[in-house]
Structure formats: C-alpha cells, structure tokens
Amino acid sequence: MAGIIGKKIGMTSVFGADGKNIPCTVIEAGPCVVTQVKTEEKDGYSALQLAFDDRQEKRTPKPLLGHFKKAKTAPKVQMVEFSGYDQEYQLGDTITVELFNDDTWVDVAGITKGKGFQGVVKRHGFGGVGGQTHGQADQERAPGSVGGSSDPSRVFKGMRMAGRAGGNRVKVINLQIIKIMPDKNLLLLKGSVPGHKGSYLTIEK
Amino acid sequence: MDLMKEVEKEFGTDHQMPRFRAGDTITVHYKIKEGNKERIQNFQGVVIQRKGEGLSETFTVRKMSGSVGVERIFPVHSPNIAGVDVNKRGKVRKSKIFYLRGLTGKKAKAKIKERRV
Numbered sequence: 001m002a003g004i005i006g007k008k009i010g011m012t013s014v015f016g017a018d019g020k021n022i023p024c025t026v027i028e029a030g031p032c033v034v035t036q037v038k039t040e041e042k043d044g045y046s047a048l049q050l051a052f053d054d055r056q057e058k059r060t061p062k063p064l065l066g067h068f069k070k071a072k073t074a075p076k077v078q079m080v081e082f083s084g085y086d087q088e089y090q091l092g093d094t095i096t097v098e099l100f101n102d103d104t105w106v107d108v109a110g111i112t113k114g115k116g117f118q119g120v121v122k123r124h125g126f127g128g129v130g131g132q133t134h135g136q137a138d139q140e141r142a143p144g145s146v147g148g149s150s151d152p153s154r155v156f157k158g159m160r161m162a163g164r165a166g167g168n169r170v171k172v173i174n175l176q177i178i179k180i181m182p183d184k185n186l187l188l189l190k191g192s193v194p195g196h197k198g199s200y201l202t203i204e205k
Numbered sequence: 206m207d208l209m210k211e212v213e214k215e216f217g218t219d220h221q222m223p224r225f226r227a228g229d230t231i232t233v234h235y236k237i238k239e240g241n242k243e244r245i246q247n248f249q250g251v252v253i254q255r256k257g258e259g260l261s262e263t264f265t266v267r268k269m270s271g272s273v274g275v276e277r278i279f280p281v282h283s284p285n286i287a288g289v290d291v292n293k294r295g296k297v298r299k300s301k302i303f304y305l306r307g308l309t310g311k312k313a314k315a316k317i318k319e320r321r322v
Contacts, residue, residue, distance in 0.1 A: 015216070026212050186212065
C-alpha cells in the first residue's frame, strides 16, 4: 500500500483530550524523494521507489550516485518500493508525512531489536518443563521432549529450539495516529513499533 | 533528542508549577470528575521522589492518613492538576527519600530548610 519511510525517534506519553495518558512513539517520517517510477510496460508492475535520509556523497557507491543523480536529489540511505498511491508522482517528487492527513490508522514495519542467542522460553514462549522440586529443579526453562523414540528415530525439521532471537522484520498493523506535525516531519503513533531508536521503518496506509 | 523536544513543546502543559523537589511538603489540587460535575480534591504530603523526564515525568507524594501511609503518583504534565502549592521547603540529602516509609512520628518529618532559591 501507499506509504513512506521513517525513522524511530523514541517513545513518550501525551495526554489526550479526555485527560487520559496515551503511550506514543515519535517517528520522523519523510520527506521521501521518488527515485524511480516503475511502470507496467517497462517493469511488469507499477510502483514507486522512495528514498529517505541524506548521506555523504563519498560514502555512497558510484552506481548509486548515478541513480540519485537521475532523480536530481542528494544521496540517500534507505530505498523502499511502495505502490497504490492515489495521485501520480514524477521522478524527483517529494512525498511528506502529509500523505496520512486523512487517515486514522497506519501499519508500521521494521526490524526488531536483536536479542542474541536465547532459550526456548524467551524465543518461542515455551513454559519450561516444571517446578523447582520433585527432582526437576534443573528443568525450569528446558524445552522438554523434542520428539518420539525409535519411530521416527529423528527430530522433525522445524522443531522450535534455542537460537538467535530478534532481528526479524515485523509489521504492526492498525496503529492509531495521534498527531501529524508536517513542519517538523513528525508522526505520533499510539503504542510501540519494532526496532531500536534510529532504526528505519516503513509506514503504510 | 532534538525532535523529541519538539513533541514536548507541542504537548507540554502550560500550567505554571512552582519548583519543588524531594523533601518539600506540597498540596496538589487535583481535578476529579464525578458524572458531569468536576470538583477539586487536595492532596497534601511530602514529595518523596521525582521520576522520569520530559512529558512522562512524575512525582510521588506521601502523606499519613491516620496511621496508614498513602502515596500518590502524579504526572507533572497531567491536565487534571489544577495547581500545586509548596507549603514547606524540606532539607534532605537524597533525591529519593524512601527511607521516610520506615519512619513514624517526629522522625518522619523532613527538616525545614531556611532559604533556597
């Protein structure tokens, strides 16, 4: 769906009109530049490639520099494709957070915080085997049985075990827009979004 | 953090609150809604901590209700706070004076400081 790229700034809480405290995430959303217009005839599907957040010219690979030059814009860090916009955009156009002016709900996707090597209780939400007594004190956060005996004589593929947790792309749907501040390119959403401060997000209608 | 400040500017309450810190005795005038009516309730006690920063900053007030200690946490920027009066300036050596919870009677009073700006 139509959307823009943003950056997580942090969380805070604001008071609503009814005096209730609302937990909020502050996102720097846009302005994004259209760096490529994909069309049905040329690419087989229609989409817009947006770019966000300036970076130094000397830190940009030469082929990408040419790509940004075509759109007549400074080199950017993040590039993401979106489609389904209401209006037509040309190469080099800017899309700001005002895109969401008529919306109350948005979906946000990002990369979650990496948790490192974690056991099954944290990684998959297992309950552990048992209590602290009756000879199972060393089993409190253990995964339990991972399969049968001589039949099937193996552990099935995809068995949930300990390992790297976090660092996945996760989309949170239907976050309420609390406020849009177009002059500062800020977006306030109710609730939390994936990732650490400064991580890039895609915000879609 | 600069962008966070912009949000705070936008949403910060405009009520003028006097400066106070842990050890001070204050009265908080708190708006309470009962049905359609709104009235103001006063809560007087000793500030035992200020916590957090920006829009989510809070302070905790402790008072003795009879022989039972009552603590209440107020958000600094709550629109339901009608006002705060500072009754006494206390002289304490810590910013979180939780030791007050274990004290009773005369010992539970923070010393009054003579002058502070």
